[in-house]
Amino acid sequence: MKTFSFLFCLGLSAIALRADEALTPLKLDYPPPQLTGTPVPAKLKNLEAPNVKPPLIMVPAGVTNLAKGKPVTASDTAPVIGDVTLITDGDKSSDEGSFVELDRGLQWVQIDLGAPAELYAVALWHYHGQARAYLSVIVQVSNDPAFKTDVRTIFNNDDDNKSGFGAGRDPTYLEKNTGRLIPAGKAVARYVRLYSAGNTSNELNHYIEVEVYGRAKP
Amino acid sequence: MVPRVLNLVPRRRLFLLAAGLLLAGAALLRFIPVERRPFHADEAVQAYQTWQLLRGEGYTYDPADKHGPFLYYAAAGIARVSGWTPASLDESRLRLVTLLAGLGTLALLAGLSARLGAGPALIGTALLAAAPLAVIYDTYFVQEAWFSFFTWALFCALLRLREKPTLPAALLVGGLAGLMQATKETSVLHFAALGLALLATTPWRELARLWPRWLAALGTAVLVYVVFYSAFFTHWSGVVDGLRTYAGYAGRAAASAHTQPWDYYFQLLCPHTREGAHWGEPWLLLAALAGAGFAFFRPASPAHRCLAIFTGSLLGIYSLIPYKTPWLLLTPYAGLALLAGLGVVHAANLLPAKFRVVVAAGLCLGLLTGALVRERNAVGRYASDDRNPYLYQPTSPQFPRLVARLHELAAQAGRPLRVAVVSPDYAWPLPWYFRAEPSFGFFPVPPPQLSLYDVTLTDSRLPSLPPPGAQPFGLRPNVLLWLSRPATAP
Known part of the structure; x- marks a missing residue:
């Protein structure tokens, strides 16, 4: 018992001693920036090789790309580069003549599928010839061409709600030649609208291709 | 003496009015987009050193990959006079420092009317005023705008010294050469082009006769160099470092990440497309080429030949050096603009007298319209876009x-x-x-x-x-x- 009491007191003393130790704030290192010369052009590193296959889309029989060749409208009615028909022409390369460039700020493109359909996925290719991420990417589906009613958002990475559709929780992503696949959750809709507000390289908005996978409303 | 046929605007008042309007227009073109671009990395590095200087942290010349001290002292001086504090320094204010140099260069070009003729000088000034390259780099807080200003000031001063070899003229030449060196070490390239132009257009004996004046100019240039590189006599090793830097420059010019093909500047001005955006200034190139050709035939003067040889040799030197960035084109571009003016006026003079002014005005208007369309894209839609050929590694607008x-x-x-x-x-x-x-x-x-x-x-x-x-x-x-x-x- 005496031994136990002795050890107990010794333990308490040790704890007391540790408590008495002066605590100092951890000092972090903040080295100043070095003055550098003109930035060296950066080579592309984070783009996948062109032969990398796009992610697999698991869909039931009868699901096709309903957007192919369908009419497209846009908030920028007179794009300086390209035209909106390029968005559904089936060409996914980032070469000149394959993309449409919309003006600065929040812009949208809208695809009319012709009739309400059961949608499984939207695949989206912004400009992917450079390492960049497009900002405030929002994808909505609706049966209302004006997108005033019956609007369902299937993707939103506008985390600070710059576009006014509510803060999105989807991740910002780097553009790749494999595009971005967005599940549509069997939403039934005739129109698909895609927003963006510039990208990390410039203030403009680019679309190479949009595919909408679905089937006619059962 | 300028041939009468080159003076399309013979009345002095009219000329001054036109030159004043051009300067005002140029200031407006440059001032409006001044906040549109975030600082380029190079601008930020220069601004940081100015800020340190203004805070009383001093300045010491660093021969590794840095330029001369003039810009920092000029900016700090203007800041003190204007009452700007280190905390109130911002992009707009600092870009005003280089805007002054840009407007100064335009005034110098207009001022060349006495030697090149009012027509070529006015058209050249107008073309440079609207040039996207000049609009961008006149409001870029790097050394280039001041470097270009001092180079063209030296060009004018050398023409004056040749005509009237007075001691003040020689001191002015020396002072400007010293300021060029205090701005950018690559001034040796500009000295070489200016020297070649002078030698090619002035009899050797006439130049040799002026040796006391050249000595006075050299002494003044050395004095200005020592004042700046020694940080106003507080850092003497800077004087030696200012010369040591050339060892690094030689290596950098030969092999660097900024290496470009020899015809880089030609490509920049030729029609081309970058990811769908159209660029190029072929009409300016053609007009300048015509002007350079006319400079060697009557009624052109030695000043015209001097301009053509200086511009051509400077472009040649910059093309031969593998290290290339768009802003290095700023000084030779002013020469191209003047040569284009000369080309337009000479071409008009080939016609009957009653058509001359109308044709010259039409050609000038066409060139100006083209320049303004490009300028609108270069400082508007593509102001910070790397598809803009006038930019190099721009900071993202985001x-x-x-x-x-x-x-x-x-x-x-x-x-x-x-x-x-x-x-x-x-x-x-x-x-x-x-x-x-x-x-x-x-x-x-x-x-x-x-x-x-x-x-x-x-x-x-x-x-x-x-x-x-x-x-x-x-x-x-x-x-x-x-x-x-x-x-x-x-």
Whole structure:
């Protein structure tokens, strides 16, 4: 018992001693920036090789790309580069003549599928010839061409709600030649609208291709 | 003496009115987009040194990859006179410092009317006033605008010295040569082109006869050089370093990451497309080529030949050196504009007298319209876009989002943020925007205890993958900064 009491007191003393130790704030290192010369052009590193296959889309029989060749409208009615028909022409390369460039700020493109359909996925290719991420990417589906009613958002990475559709929780992503696949959750809709507000390289908005996978409303 | 046929605007008042209007228009063109571009990395580095100088931290010349001190002293001087404090320095104010030089160059070009003729001088001034390259780099806080101004001032002073070899004229030549050297060490290239032009258009005996004047000019140039490179007699090793720098320059000119093909500047001005955007100034090139040709035939004067040889040899020198950036074209571009003016006026003079003014005005209007259309794209839609051929490694126009986000996070935390910026080139211009924040650390590789910082900004060129949930912010073409915060961060 005496031994136990002795050890107990010794333990308490040790704890007391540790408590008495002066605590100092951890000092972090903040080295100043070095003055550098003109930035060296950066080579592309984070783009996948062109032969990398796009992610697999698991869909039931009868699901096709309903957007192919369908009419497209846009908030920028007179794009300086390209035209909106390029968005559904089936060409996914980032070469000149394959993309449409919309003006600065929040812009949208809208695809009319012709009739309400059961949608499984939207695949989206912004400009992917450079390492960049497009900002405030929002994808909505609706049966209302004006997108005033019956609007369902299937993707939103506008985390600070710059576009006014509510803060999105989807991740910002780097553009790749494999595009971005967005599940549509069997939403039934005739129109698909895609927003963006510039990208990390410039203030403009680019679309190479949009595919909408679905089937006619059962 | 200028041939009468080149004086399309013979009345002095009319000429002054036209020149004044051109300068006012040029100021407006340059002033409107001054806030549109975030600082380029190079501008931020110059601004940072100016800020340090203004804070009383002094200046010492660094021969490794740096330019002369003139810009910092000029900016700090203007700041003191204008009452700007280190805290109130911003992009707009600093860009006004170079805007002065840009407008000065335009005034010099207009002032060349006495030697080149009012027509070529006015048209050249108008073309440079509207040129996208000049509009951009006259408001770029780097050395080039002042360098171009001093070069053209020296060109004018040399023509004057040749005509009237007085001592003040020689001192002016020396002072300007010294200021060129104090602005950029590459002044030796401009001296070579100017020397060649002078030698080719002036009898050797006439030049040799002026040796006392050349000595006076050399003495003045050396004095100006010593004053600036010794940081006003406080850092004497800078005088030697200013010469040592050429060893580094020789290596850099031969092999560098900024190496471009010999016809880079020609390609820039030729019609071309970049990812769908159309560029090029073929009509200016053609008009300048015609002007250069006319400079060697009657009624052209030795001053015209001097201009043609100077512009051609400077373009040749810059084309032969593998190190190339668009802003290096600024000085020879002014020569091209004057030559284009000469070409337009000469071409008009081939016609009957009654058509001359109308044709010259029509050609000038066509060239100006083309320049303004390009200018609209270069400083508007593509103001910070790397498809803009006049830009080189521009800072992303979305970069201010990152600055705003960091301020927002600091406001949420209610205290200065502890930020680690991990980037091989220190993520310039970011250090400028947070220059007064002592809790911003800049590391070329990840520091130990990285998780203890409130925010980490990681350069996308580093091999490590971005942390989960990190937000990308554009820095430059193909370069992103990933913003991440530990789970415990505010």
